[in-house]
Amino acid sequence: MRLAILGAGDVGRSVADLAGEYGHDVVALADSSDAAIDPDGIDVDRALERKLGGDPLGPDDPAAVFETAYDVLVEATPTTLGDAEPGFTHVKRALETDHHVVLANKGPVAERYEELRALEAESEGSIRFEATVGGAIPVLSTVEDSTPQAVTAVRGVLNGTANFILTRMAAEGLDYEHVLAEAQDLGVAEADPTFDVDGTDAALKFVILANVLADGGFSLEDATVEGIQNIPGSALDLAAEDGRTIRLIGEASREGIRVGPRLVPENGALAVTGTRNIVQIETKHAGSLHNSGRGAGGPETATAVLSDVGRLPER
Amino acid sequence: MADESAEDEAETDGGVRAYTVRLELVDEPGELLRALAPVADNGGNLLSIHHERGNITPRGHIPVEVDLESPPERFDEIVEGLREAGVNVIQAGAEHYGEELSVVLVGHIVENDLSGTLSRIEDEADAVVQDLSLAAPDGTDATSSARIRLAIDSGRSDQVFEVVRSIGADKDLTVVEPLVGGDA
Numbered sequence: 001m002r003l004a005i006l007g008a009g010d011v012g013r014s015v016a017d018l019a020g021e022y023g024h025d026v027v028a029l030a031d032s033s034d035a036a037i038d039p040d041g042i043d044v045d046r047a048l049e050r051k052l053g054g055d056p057l058g059p060d061d062p063a064a065v066f067e068t069a070y071d072v073l074v075e076a077t078p079t080t081l082g083d084a085e086p087g088f089t090h091v092k093r094a095l096e097t098d099h100h101v102v103l104a105n106k107g108p109v110a111e112r113y114e115e116l117r118a119l120e121a122e123s124e125g126s127i128r129f130e131a132t133v134g135g136a137i138p139v140l141s142t143v144e145d146s147t148p149q150a151v152t153a154v155r156g157v158l159n160g161t162a163n164f165i166l167t168r169m170a171a172e173g174l175d176y177e178h179v180l181a182e183a184q185d186l187g188v189a190e191a192d193p194t195f196d197v198d199g200t201d202a203a204l205k206f207v208i209l210a211n212v213l214a215d216g217g218f219s220l221e222d223a224t225v226e227g228i229q230n231i232p233g234s235a236l237d238l239a240a241e242d243g244r245t246i247r248l249i250g251e252a253s254r255e256g257i258r259v260g261p262r263l264v265p266e267n268g269a270l271a272v273t274g275t276r277n278i279v280q281i282e283t284k285h286a287g288s289l290h291n292s293g294r295g296a297g298g299p300e301t302a303t304a305v306l307s308d309v310g311r312l313p314e315r
Numbered sequence: 316m317a318d319e320s321a322e323d324e325a326e327t328d329g330g331v332r333a334y335t336v337r338l339e340l341v342d343e344p345g346e347l348l349r350a351l352a353p354v355a356d357n358g359g360n361l362l363s364i365h366h367e368r369g370n371i372t373p374r375g376h377i378p379v380e381v382d383l384e385s386p387p388e389r390f391d392e393i394v395e396g397l398r399e400a401g402v403n404v405i406q407a408g409a410e411h412y413g414e415e416l417s418v419v420l421v422g423h424i425v426e427n428d429l430s431g432t433l434s435r436i437e438d439e440a441d442a443v444v445q446d447l448s449l450a451a452p453d454g455t456d457a458t459s460s461a462r463i464r465l466a467i468d469s470g471r472s473d474q475v476f477e478v479v480r481s482i483g484a485d486k487d488l489t490v491v492e493p494l495v496g497g498d499a
Contacts, residue, residue: 155494230458230489234450235419238462239491241448242417249494263419263493270494 001100001309002039004028004065006090007076008051010298011104011131015074015305016044022306027070030062032077039069066093072309076104079204081220084111091116091127098124102308104131104301110204111219113211126312131304133205134158135295138307139279140212142291146283148213153253153282158205160275160296161189161196162228162248166261167273170236170245176229188275198227199259202250206259209252218257226260239263245271331384332468333362336394339376339403347379353396359385376403415445416472416495417464418479422488425455432482433463440478442467 001024005012008031016026025041036047036058047057073094077087084107091108094101096119103109108116109129120127133139143151157163161183168179180197183189195201203223210218228248239246242263247270249262264270269290272278277295282288294300340346347366354361365380372378385393394407424432433444442465451459467475476492483490 226489230421231491232421232452232458232460234452235421235460235491238419238448238450238460239417241462242464244417244493246419246491261489261491263417263491 001025001071001312002027002041002069003072003074003309004030004068004070005074005076006030006062006065007074007078007105008057009076009078011301011305012074012076013048013051014298014302015076015104017048018299018302018306020044022310024306024309028060028065028068029057030060030065031057032062034058035060035062035065037064037068066097070099072100072102072312074102074104074305074309075108076305079106081107081111081200084108088112088115092119095119095123095125095127100125100312101127102131102305102312103127103129104305106132106204106208109211110207113208113218114216117216128308128311129208130308131301133208134277134279134291135293135297136300136303137277137279137291137293137295138304139209139281139291141307141311142281142289143209143212146281146286146289148215150284150286151213151281152284153251154206154209154213154279155249155251155282156270156277156279157202157247157272158250158277158279158295159196159199159202159248160277160294161193162199162202163272163277164188164275165197166228166231166236166246166248169231169233170240173233173237175233176231197229199225199248202248203257203259206250206252206257210254210257213252214254223257223259225258228261231261240266243267247271331360331470332387332390333382333384334390334407336381336383336397336404337406338379338381338397339372339405340379342375342377349400350379350397350402351381353400353402354381354383354393357385357393357396358389359383359393378405414467414470414472415464416467416475416493417462418476418493419491420461420463420483420488421491422458422483422486423456424449424459424461424488425451427486427488429461432486432488435482436463436465436479439482440465440467440475441471442475 003024003026005016016029019026026044027039028037029047034056036042037060051057075087075090087105088108091101109132130140165179203225207218236246243266244263245266246261247264250259278292280288280290362382367378397404445466446464448462472495480490
């Protein structure tokens with residue numbers, strides 16, 4: 001397939017980098033100000049080299065991406081809340097011209113799910129968004145394979161930064177502020193970690209899951225969200241007295257979404273350590289399924305995007 | 316769907332609670348069986364029977380302790396049924412609790428009247444505080460954490476959490492609940 005990639009952050013760049021290995025051509029790669037476009041396939045290495053050197057990706061205008069011949073638009077621009085723009089408009093333009101879309105951007109799927117599905121219904125193209133939930137972990141395709149009707153709930157840990165912080169606090173008996181600074185030094189936490197530690201990032205993923213289970217109806221404002229900023233090291237010590245630990249756990253069902261710090265058995269499946277993610281998919285007829293793995297990172301998330309590209313119907 | 320309707324039925328019954336009944340039996344063959352029939356006849360589920368053969372009550376009878384589960388509104392019928400059958404019921408309705416769970420509270424726990432918090436949990440959530448563990452590494456006037464182990468009736472965890480959550484909101488405490496559900 002011919003991929004047009006919008007967004008040249010970790011995920012967009014990794015998709016461009018790995019596309020060839022998966023048998024696809026990259027015909028466009030754009031960030032918000034510049035683009036490299038070539039209907040015969042761009043020179044990905046050169047574009048990425050320029051970008052990393054601080055130069056424009058290429059000589060083209062990002063708006064021209066939609067004029068070129070492509071099969072799949074990969075939407076990997078940063079997640080925005082509220083109206084989820086400009087991501088939503090990118091998806092709309094692609095669907096209206098009967099192209100497929102694969103999203104790595106959580107915003108449109110969490111905030112404007114019904115609109116996306118309505119646009120898809122009018123289009124020859126399809127949308128897929130495995131990369132928006134749990135990075136490399138096949139969460140949505142597992143739900144899809146079990147059929148959403150047979151899944152009663154999805155629970156788990158879907159934010160590596162918060163999980164890393166809680167794991168270190170429990171292991172070292174340290175307080176939140178101390179471990180956060182360490183996580184920032186290690187590059188696990190961003191300079192502004194608010195979205196990760198206040199639960200918003202995890203909530204967006206569970207909103208997407210609730211939308212898939214219930215076929216729409218949810219956005220971030222429907223979620224009950226609590227973060228981990230108020231959890232002191234002493235709370236983790238007390239939990240350990242009982243063989244438990246604290247994790248930032250999300251839950252999505254057809255009834256709603258809840259994210260917050262919860263007590264879980266110390267040696268239980270959901271008590272993953274470090275930046276690892278896990279989901280427990282509760283099914284009606286087959287008990288619980290657990291999928292665990294790397295929930296973030298450029299190449300990891302890019303594999304989810306490229307798996308989606310592989311699942312799209314040929315056009 | 317069959318599963319769901321079965322659950323609905325249990326719910327409209329008001330849930331099942333656990334009870335302990337102390338009986339006095341005459342030391343004659345068949346007495347125990349006769350005493351237990353009203354429990355089963357009125358929809359009670361026997362959990363355990365403690366038959367204290369070596370012990371004799373002041374009246375020369377044998378004390379028997381019976382643990383059972385039943386919906387609350389049927390429990391009165393069970394006790395009535397026992398009395399009608401001529402069984403001497405010494406004590407009924409002293410409930411014991413089917414489930415134990417822990418919550419962790421974080422905030423200005425001590426300053427915000429810890430004992431008041433505990434009694435509100437017992438009164439409003441109908442739970443028994445079994446154990447309390449407090450950690451205040453920076454002194455009791457700073458943020459501290461408390462782990463509280465609660466004994467509650469089986470199947471009532473949702474209601475208990477709701478009450479604890481609202482007490483937490485009143486007192487500006489963060490409530491860390493256990494994850495219930497699935498096989499977590």
